[in-house]
Amino acid sequence: MLGTQVLQRTPTTVVASDDPLRALEAVEVEAIMTSQLTFLVAVSNTRPGKIQISKPRVLQCLFGLLLQGSPRLQRVVLRLLRRVCGVKQWRPTSRRC
Numbered sequence: 001m002l003g004t005q006v007l008q009r010t011p012t013t014v015v016a017s018d019d020p021l022r023a024l025e026a027v028e029v030e031a032i033m034t035s036q037l038t039f040l041v042a043v044s045n046t047r048p049g050k051i052q053i054s055k056p057r058v059l060q061c062l063f064g065l066l067l068q069g070s071p072r073l074q075r076v077v078l079r080l081l082r083r084v085c086g087v088k089q090w091r092p093t094s095r096r097c
Helices: 026-043 047-053 056-068 071-085
Strands: 007-009 013-016 023-025
Touching: 023 026, 026 047, 026 071, 047 056, 047 071, 056 071
Parallel strands: none
Antiparallel strands: 007 013, 013 023
């Protein structure tokens, strides 16, 4: 297929098959994700921002980051969820559903 990229994952890198010399390391991916989430935090103060962020697909991705993201990403995601949900203080419980 023309114009598509297939990502190959290794323990420390993500490599685009179109460009085998360029590898994104985990630190780079985490920095990009933090930047994108910080942008979402900035737009979460607006009504259109809250509407877009509260869509099920976006929330699904955010909760996935809560489970698998770095501690830094988890903090930004929690900050974002607090703003969108309007929760002042959120304490996770030890109970599992």
